[in-house]
Amino acid sequence: MLIPKLRSYKGVTPKIGENSYVDDSAILIGDITLSEDVSIWPLVAARGDVNTINIGARTNVQDGSILHVTRKSKNNPDGYPLIIGEDVTIGHLCMLHGCTLGNRILVGMGAIIMDGAIVQDDVFIGAGTLVPPNKILESGFLYVGNPMKKARPLKESESAFLKQSAINYTELKDDYLAELVNN
Numbered sequence: 001m002l003i004p005k006l007r008s009y010k011g012v013t014p015k016i017g018e019n020s021y022v023d024d025s026a027i028l029i030g031d032i033t034l035s036e037d038v039s040i041w042p043l044v045a046a047r048g049d050v051n052t053i054n055i056g057a058r059t060n061v062q063d064g065s066i067l068h069v070t071r072k073s074k075n076n077p078d079g080y081p082l083i084i085g086e087d088v089t090i091g092h093l094c095m096l097h098g099c100t101l102g103n104r105i106l107v108g109m110g111a112i113i114m115d116g117a118i119v120q121d122d123v124f125i126g127a128g129t130l131v132p133p134n135k136i137l138e139s140g141f142l143y144v145g146n147p148m149k150k151a152r153p154l155k156e157s158e159s160a161f162l163k164q165s166a167i168n169y170t171e172l173k174d175d176y177l178a179e180l181v182n183n
């Protein structure tokens with residue numbers, strides 16, 4: 001049985017921006033919007049059912065990552081949508097739940113970011129970091145650890161890499177799109 005990778009929930013189907021790539025083994029459900037040049041790699045699961053998921057241009061979500069949201073309730077009228085900005089790299093096996101990420105961020109492999117957390121622009125999150133609910137991660141810093149700690153300001157090379165990583169993945173995604181045309 002072929003499981004469709006883009007699935008509706010309550011009549012809302014994921015919207016995929018121009019030149020974006022969603023691997024056939026990924027599953028996207030419900031109110032999800034991908035901007036242009038986004039890439040979603042194998043075995044990603046994203047569920048925009050009880051709230052919305054928005055992903056900005058040139059952002060990549062790598063293999064095995066899980067994206068989810070929190071429903072609206074009396075005490076939390078907006079719930080927690082998941083908002084991810086532009087040129088963001090989400091490494092392998094990350095868990096992003098109802099948080100807000102700005103632009104040019106690298107989320108290291110296996111990191112977990114919980115509800116209401118806000119990651120400002122130009123932040124590097126080390127592999128395996130746990131970001132507890134409602135924390136604010138300041139622009140220009142490296143965060144590591146469980147629970148996360150502000151480790152140090154970013155080196156110039158690391159700041160530059162944030163954008164470069166998104167460029168690398170945008171180019172890789174274009175190769176994969178070309179492969180689809182050729183097959």
Ligand SMILES: CC(C)(COP(=O)(O)OP(=O)(O)OC[C@H]1O[C@@H](n2cnc3c(N)ncnc32)[C@H](O)[C@@H]1OP(=O)(O)O)[C@@H](O)C(=O)NCCC(=O)NCCS
Pocket residue numbers: 090091092107108109125126127128129144145
């Ligand atoms: C954090 C990171 C950027 C390295 O930063 P760094 O300052 O160069 O760190 P160093 O390698 O010099 O190590 C400094 C210390 O931090 C520790 N450390 C390194 N990475 C760590 C991490 N992710 N979490 C916790 N501690 C970490 C090291 O063990 C070392 O500890 P010690 O001083 O007690 O020996 C890197 O390890 C990392 O996590 N990169 C993410 C890569 C990734 O996931 N990319 C996405 C996939 S495409």
